[in-house]
Amino acid sequence: MNPYLDEDLVALADQARRFATDRVAPGFQERDRTRVLDRDLMKEMGAMGFIAPELPEEFGGLGMGSLAAGVIHEEIARADLSISYINLLASLNGQILAHHGKPEVVRPWLAKLTAGEALFAIALTEPRGGSDAANLRLKIERDGDDYIINGEKTSISAADQADAAVVFGRTGSVEAGAHGVTALLVPMDLPGITRSRFDCHGQRAIGRGSLFFENVRVPVSHRLGAENKGFVQVMQGFDFSRALIGLQVLAVARVALEETWAYVAQRQAFGKPLSAFQGVSHPLADFDTQVEAARLLCLQALWLKDRSATHSAEAAMCKWWAPKLAYDTIHQCLLMHGHGGYDRGPMEQRLRDVLGFQIGDGTAQIMKTIIARTRAGREAVPA
Numbered sequence: 512m513n514p515y516l517d518e519d520l521v522a523l524a525d526q527a528r529r530f531a532t533d534r535v536a537p538g539f540q541e542r543d544r545t546r547v548l549d550r551d552l553m554k555e556m557g558a559m560g561f562i563a564p565e566l567p568e569e570f571g572g573l574g575m576g577s578l579a580a581g582v583i584h585e586e587i588a589r590a591d592l593s594i595s596y597i598n599l600l601a602s603l604n605g606q607i608l609a610h611h612g613k614p615e616v617v618r619p620w621l622a623k624l625t626a627g628e629a630l631f632a633i634a635l636t637e638p639r640g641g642s643d644a645a646n647l648r649l650k651i652e653r654d655g656d657d658y659i660i661n662g663e664k665t666s667i668s669a670a671d672q673a674d675a676a677v678v679f680g681r682t683g684s685v686e687a688g689a690h691g692v693t694a695l696l697v698p699m700d701l702p703g704i705t706r707s708r709f710d711c712h713g714q715r716a717i718g719r720g721s722l723f724f725e726n727v728r729v730p731v732s733h734r735l736g737a738e739n740k741g742f743v744q745v746m747q748g749f750d751f752s753r754a755l756i757g758l759q760v761l762a763v764a765r766v767a768l769e770e771t772w773a774y775v776a777q778r779q780a781f782g783k784p785l786s787a788f789q790g791v792s793h794p795l796a797d798f799d800t801q802v803e804a805a806r807l808l809c810l811q812a813l814w815l816k817d818r819s820a821t822h823s824a825e826a827a828m829c830k831w832w833a834p835k836l837a838y839d840t841i842h843q844c845l846l847m848h849g850h851g852g853y854d855r856g857p858m859e860q861r862l863r864d865v866l867g868f869q870i871g872d873g874t875a876q877i878m879k880t881i882i883a884r885t886r887a888g889r890e891a892v893p894a
Contacts, residue, residue: 527582596717600631658733756834772795
């Protein structure tokens with residue numbers, strides 16, 4: 512029994528796992544090799560209701576809550592972490608659009624997003640700094656009924672594949688910091704936008720890259736939230752995505768553990784199964800224990816969100832602990848498989864895929880600062 516998952520959520524997870532096993536898992540390694548995201552598969556996910564199910568029905572969602580998004584997210588991630596990025600980006604961007612956009616502008620985009628017909632990027636990070644997220648230099652200037660964008664975003668997931676992006680830029684003075692940032696919904700086919708793609712270590716089907724804006728004109732109606740308040744208003748949504756990331760990477764660790772337990776139980780050495788040796792079974796037991804505990808923490812954060820309760824500290828715990836734990840767990844599983852794990856295959860790909868989450872979407876140091884501020888107070892833990 513899981514205290515956070517009722518019968519309906521368990522049934523939803525079972526449905527998502529069957530889909531992930533039958534449709535997502537078979538192309539796992541091929542997508543890593545070709546670095547091509549399967550858009551047809553994305554549409555299938557949309558048709559099944561697996562993309563941003565937490566959004567209200569008026570915006571194309573199912574109104575099912577954050578936990579529903581979480582259980583689907585982890586089942587897709589078990590099969591392919593890169594494909595589960597579709598869920599992550601949809602949930603993060605979807606709630607930003609739904610909560611802060613003009614309904615007549617965002618409704619068509621959200622319908623495409625939930626149907627798997629549009630992929631969104633979140634364009635926050637810039638070349639001069641990632642962790643100092645409010646220290647933005649990309650300029651957004653008002654010109655009548657339009658905004659004009661100039662600057663660069665970098666290390667953006669799905670940069671070269673996204674159909675639209677939530678772009679953060681500076682409309683106020685540099686001295687204003689976070690209080691001079693505005694967010695815009697920007698279609699990626701507008702004149703003046705160019706893109707690049709990096710050759711990243713993992714998550715290769717979704718990819719990362721840079722976005723370049725040169726005199727890109729966007730209607731004022733595409734603003735998300737109030738001018739100069741975009742960072743303060745919109746960043747609140749990152750608590751949701753941090754808990755989802757925790758479930759995402761832990762799902763990969765869980766399937767690695769399942770496979771490794773089965774392997775060491777049947778592999779023989781010195782006339783015994785490998786699992787008979789405590790040097791093999793005890794490290795796996797340690798990681799299994801921690802993974803189960805971390806998963807409960809992630810589910811708790813989503814449970815709190817569904818009840819509109821404060822969950823910033825819990826979400827930050829999910830974001831710093833789960834990626835490190837997942838990497839360490841998969842690393843141990845790879846070693847247990849010997850050279851078969853080190854060779855190109857599912858285990859080494861999983862290790863590469865989860866590693867990136869120790870860097871992107873908030874480093875461990877930033878997450879621990881958030882936790883400290885929550886516990887001790889912001890005045891006691893200055894920037």
